[in-house]
Amino acid sequence: MKLNVTAIALTVGLVWGGAMLVVGSANLIWPDYGSAFLEVAASIYPGYRPGTGWGSVVTGSLYGLVDGAIGGAVLGWLYNLLAGTRSGGPA
Numbered sequence: 001m002k003l004n005v006t007a008i009a010l011t012v013g014l015v016w017g018g019a020m021l022v023v024g025s026a027n028l029i030w031p032d033y034g035s036a037f038l039e040v041a042a043s044i045y046p047g048y049r050p051g052t053g054w055g056s057v058v059t060g061s062l063y064g065l066v067d068g069a070i071g072g073a074v075l076g077w078l079y080n081l082l083a084g085t086r087s088g089g090p091a
Contacts, residue, residue: 002083005076012072017065024050024057 020041023034027050038050038060045063049056 002080003076005073005080008076009069009073012075013065013067013069016068016071017061020064021057021061024060027051028054028057 023037026033027035027038031051035050041060041063042048042050045060045067048060048063050060
């Protein structure tokens with residue numbers, strides 16, 4: 001069975017971007033919430049500075065969307081590549 005690479009890329013992108021949106025928004029309300037997670041994200045995404053306002057939440061969400069979509073596409077492509085080379089085994 002092959003995966004639809006576009007569908008998995010969009011799904012992972014939306015989930016990761018949504019996670020960044022939820023955690024970033026909660027961090028604005030409760031400054032201690034998710035701060036370690038957001039600091040790790042800030043070390044990966046250039047220009048992202050958590051806790052500096054709604055602009056940072058949008059920036060982090062967009063980074064998460066794009067990063068997740070790329071990661072999901074790679075995951076789907078790799079799965080299809082490895083699933084296609086499988087020989088033998090139960091059906």
